[in-house]
Amino acid sequence: MFCSSEEVSDVAACSKRRVTEEDPVKDDLKKSRVEESEVENTDGQVVEGGGQQASRSDEVKAEVSPAIWFLLSSVTFYPFYLFFFAMSSDSSPPPLAPFDHRIVTPKPHQIATYYTINRDEVLGGGRFGQVHKCMENSSGLMLAAKIIKARSQKEKEVVRNEIQVMNQLNHANLIQLYAAFESRHDIILVMEYVEGGELFDRIIDENYNLTELDTVLFIRQICEGLQYMHKMYILHLDLKPENILCVSRATNKIKIIDFGLARRYKPREKLRVNFGTPEFLAPEVVNYEFVSFPTDMWSLGVISYMLLSGLSPFLGDDDNETLNNILACQWNFEEEEFTDISDEAKDFITRLLVKSKSWRLSATESLKHPWLSDQSLHYRLNQKVVKSHDINLFF
Structure with missing residues (x-):
């Protein structure tokens, strides 16, 4: 242990449970x-x-005979080691969003006027609602639409806070906001899509x-x-x-x-x-x-x-x-x-x-x-x- 437990009494030993897909x-x-x-x-x-x-990605494994592997490793594989190291230790930033950073204000218009949301393709979700893949009608740009349930004024203010935060963040390692639409029962954030x-x-x-x-x-x-x-x-x-x-x-x-x-x-x-x-x-x-x-x-x-x-x-x-x-x-x-x-x-x-x-x-x-x-x-x-x-x- 690396910290004192003086402030907590009768604490059970730490349970480091493995996280698996089946884990509740x-x-x-x-x-x-x-x-x-x-x-x-x-x-x-x-x-x-x-x-x-x-x-989810799939793994592909190749089988090579010991004799062929010996030849590969002795003749050509040392340069490949260096190449593999250069690739696997690549410290370059991820690609930028396919659009310039924007200062977004929620629009009162219907999102369907500008975007086609694929309601059948759910990218993620939670208590807030769901994220769907969507496309900008005018350009064909693929994006992600985060549909947030917001009926009360307080709920809407919370989502507006999220928009204000994203308006201030312009960095390759932070997802970028493209547009936002507000209706009576929800606010939809249209964001950069990654796969x-x-x-x-x-x-x-x-x-x-x-x-x-x-x-x-x-x-x-x-x-x-x-x-x-x-x-x-x-x-x-x-x-x-x-x-x-x-x-x-x-x-x-x-x-x-x-x-x-x-x-x-x-x-x-x-x-x-x-x-x-x-x-x-x-x-x-x-x-x-x-x-x-x-x-x-x-x-x-x-x-x-x-x-x-x-x-x-x-x-x-x-x-x-x-x-x-x-x-x-x-x-x-x-x-x-x-x-x-x-x-x-x-x-x-x-x-x-x-x-x-x-x-x-x-x-x-x-x-x-x-x-x-x-x-x-x-x-x-x-x-x-x-x-x-x-x-x-x-x-």
Whole structure:
């Protein structure tokens, strides 16, 4: 354990349950638990859930005889190692949205005048409603339409907050807003469409071999998106693998989505929140204390742990046990899934899953940490991948 448990008594041992598609907690993971948010001297707002776009990739395995493999490895494969390393350690940003950044204001018009929504193709959903693939009639541009149920004025104000947040965010690792339409019963956000599915799906897919180097690339991009958001004084407050989309099935490029719970950080107003998915909540959220930039960084530590192991560090048998585990900061690297994980990765997580938020790495500091920045380490991690492929192909 890395934190004191003085403030929590009689807490059960941390249960690091493996997250699988059959696990009943998957449904809870998919939804944000939204109660209320409060700023001192300011009325709170309520919002529900995030939209996701999902798809699944298939793995293709080739069989090569030992003799042919020996010839390949001795004659041509060393240059391929270098090529493979260059490809797998690619740190270039994901492609920009296929449109310039826009300042969007909800239109009172009928969306059908401008867009064709494929109601039969659901990309994701939650308590808020559903996300569908759609097309702009005038250009043929493929987009995603997030249909948010908003009947009351308070519900509409919450969605307008999401729009205002997205209007301020122009970064390759953050999903971009294209248009918005408001009707009597809902508000529809038309957004950039990406086809690679949720990062969550790669965690639970037994056929997808998520390596440590893959995780480095994912986490580095999330950090870059967070660094930009925090420079803009915006907190995401709902970071989890379901809210991170892969640009395509063939790359490790990602975009952060769902700014429905995001808040503008105003130090003098001392923001408190009481929402989120339990196992990703920072201790200050559980204790209803002031939140700030380190609150997002705690969630990043949980995501890093999950990507490396497929385990959830604080997940208990119910929400109450999960929250107690978080307050006790009960976690470790004792599971066998961490046997071959680098010391740098463990150090990175240790510097994020710190109960006192003032001691956590910032997004900028995280990007400078050796786990995300040391090219020689990345080369060694890549060699482990190549050697593993060598053995699989040889046999």
